[in-house]
Amino acid sequence: MQKDTLFATLETAVTAGDKQSARATLELAHPADIAEAICEFTAQQAVHYLSLLSLPDHAVLFGYLTPHAQAEIAREMSRNDLAALFSQMEADERADLFNRLSEEDQHTLLPGLAQAEREDVRRLASYPEETAGALMTSDYATLRGHWPVRKALKKLRLEAPDKETIYQTYVIDANRHLVGTLSLRELILANPDRLVEELMRTEVVHTQVDEDQEVVAKKIRHYDLLALPVLDAEDRLVGIVTYDDAMDAAVEEATEDAQKSASVAKLDAPMNQVTGWELYRKRVFWLVLLVFGSLLSGAGIAYFEDTIAKYVALVFFMPLLVGSGGNAGSQSAALMVRALATGEVAMKDWAKVLGRECLVAGALGLTMAVAVFALGWFRGGVEIAWVVAFAMVSVVMAGSLIGLCLPFILSRVKLDPATASGPLVTTIVDATGVLIYFGFATTILGL
Known part of the structure; x- marks a missing residue:
């Protein structure tokens, strides 16, 4: 319905x-x-x-x-x-x-x-929020290794109504140390007289109670698990994280990353229920901070005031160039933030990714330079055309590399890389683009 x-x-x-x-x-x-x-x-x-x-x-x-x-x-x-x-x-x-x-x-x-x-x-x-301990449940089924299958099935039958899942059971010793795992399917198909320890798998994928929930979700997805056992500091079984709870955590993390990518702090309620005051409070800090960041662009324009006064046609291309750099930076940042979040890229891959991005950004910049060269010639002559073309290549490359490196830097200093997306990258690239553009103009035009 x-x-x-x-x-x-x-x-x-x-x-x-x-x-x-x-x-x-x-x-x-x-x-x-x-x-x-x-x-x-x-x-x-x-x-x-x-x-x-x-x-x-x-x-x-x-x-x-x-x-x-x-x-x-x-x-x-x-x-x-x-x-x-x-x-x-x-x-x-x-x-x-x-x-x-x-x-x-x-x-x-x-x-x-x-x-x-x-x-x-x-x-x-x-347990602290967003950890395996906060995500886990204590409603799980345990067995002992010396039990015969017949006794194990009888115990599961009695406990099933009170457990969140019995499809995967965990074998523990007298001190609750995890020694193995066994699926309900394997139990049902086994000889009733066989011992649990003869059937169980001793190599068990697990997590620690203080592990970040994002890491927990990755483990469950990577190993295709119904549930992931959680151990305390003494390696005792204290709970399990089920697949559905891990999926909820993954959605929560993705939502938080999406909000941070727009320079919005994590919301405490769904968008249709959040108050106007909370929306204001979660957004105002970054917006005010980015206002002062944008002053760098204004300072750059003021510094090249003489160049602009002599070649007014340069102003026509400024939004185009700065916007292109910001767009390229946002693309790179979005790709890198997601790659870091999913584990596709790690800190050790930085040099390889940087080299590839230089080639790609250079190719993108050259393609866009060809597109704007004719427009520059038409609006201001051949000298302006060369200024716009060279600036386009440089601005796109600078924007792409800033968008690529910023998530790495934030990750290195233990901050969320998602913060590097959107407005933050755009603000930094805008200021850089202004300096590059008018720097080329001053040099090429001999001012």
Whole structure:
């Protein structure tokens, strides 16, 4: 069912006081579609609609809501209702929600949870954001190596309702050290009397609890895993990161990179829910900073005032040249930022990539110089044409190399390379382009 249709159906049913019809609509639709429609309502209305569902269905649907919507709705729920919801949610999802609550709400909620759930929430919520620990779940299945397959299958059958996934199980020793892994398929096909340790794979791809979530997502994608085990500093198994959670983290990282590439700080809510004040606050710093960066271009123009006064035709080509340099720089930066993010390029590849970019940028600059030479001849004569042509080659090469090198430099000093894209590269290349262009003009025209 489409979001708009579902939204209208729910609104009509509740307005008419027809709870039975509203409940039937919620039960027929997919939780992801319901969550998308619920986000269109106020938090108070959403609490009312969600109360029509059974508690298990409520918990499943809650996991599909955006983080911002979850936090807003949770604040409108009573302590008892919220505690009951927490008891039904996946371990990693309730830990994430717990971190989004205010400190006062956290202290109010914890006494309403069972001791095991309370300790689990505290432990998972204690890990730094955007790390494997913050992303992992504690709902995973474990086996012992000395168990026969028959006993292992019986244990999985009993635990399946409470685990996020049993398709991949992890073999641990008495100290919870990870010693192997085994898929459910391998267990089902094995002889019931064989031991788990005879079937398990001992070379297990894993991650550390403090690993960045972007690295975790890369590992899961690279090794094509359903889940990735997470170990603590003592190499004990403490959780797993599932494929769907890794995919959510990858989308979050890509969104953050896209925002930074436009010189916008990470938004705390979806674009359709973020406040005007937050948008202002997240954008103003870079815009003000880049204003002062643009003064470099103005200073360059002022420095070559005499050249411009004698050859006014030069002004006609300035936006064309500076814009071309900025475009070339943005292209290079975008390609390099993405290559660094996906691991296609590393710091050791810098010399190779730089050499190739010099050749490509030179070819691009020559092609564009040929295109503008005739225009320069037409507007200002052969001397102006040569100025524009030489400047075009140099500006495009400079822009491309700046766009290429800036992400490398930021990565080297432990800053996010995505910051190098868009406005930052354009501002730097604009100032450089002005100096190059009028520098050529002064030299070639003999001023």
